[in-house]
Amino acid sequence: MFKKFIFIFFTIISIQSVHAEIKIGFVKVDEILKNAPQAEASNKKLEKEFTTRTEKLKKEISDLNDKENKFRKDSLTLSDKEKEKKQREFQQTRIDIQRSERELREDIDLRRREEIGKLQAQVTKVIEKLSERDKFDLILYTGVAYASDKVNITDLVLKELSK
Numbered sequence: 001m002f003k004k005f006i007f008i009f010f011t012i013i014s015i016q017s018v019h020a021e022i023k024i025g026f027v028k029v030d031e032i033l034k035n036a037p038q039a040e041a042s043n044k045k046l047e048k049e050f051t052t053r054t055e056k057l058k059k060e061i062s063d064l065n066d067k068e069n070k071f072r073k074d075s076l077t078l079s080d081k082e083k084e085k086k087q088r089e090f091q092q093t094r095i096d097i098q099r100s101e102r103e104l105r106e107d108i109d110l111r112r113r114e115e116i117g118k119l120q121a122q123v124t125k126v127i128e129k130l131s132e133r134d135k136f137d138l139i140l141y142t143g144v145a146y147a148s149d150k151v152n153i154t155d156l157v158l159k160e161l162s163k
Contacts, residue, residue, distance in 0.1 A: 026147035
């Protein structure tokens, strides 16, 4: 199916190129996601949004480590039953911290995907605007194995996103 699409695509281009010059552009998505001002703003927004939870988690880990170190020092004076009880408490706390850490990571990933989706929508609008303004016949930005610098319009898209 994909091979047929490619064949038809190049056939149309070769037929049209006999009659008129085709204007093609290419956008590097990874560069956009890295260098667009909206990407930086999005990263700062996410960092600010999750700072409280991240700091709380770091404090919980630090507190657990401190308690475990104190336990190691004091364990000689504790009975076997007390040692076992403390070790179970530490294990349960570790499990709770790991759960909190996993939930935090999942929440951050979900929000990051939402922010990337918003940026991709903006990029699509900019590409549509550029294609109309600069009379592009075709602009590609995914699934391209190679594109020369001659057709690379990534800087143009970044410039438009900066406005």
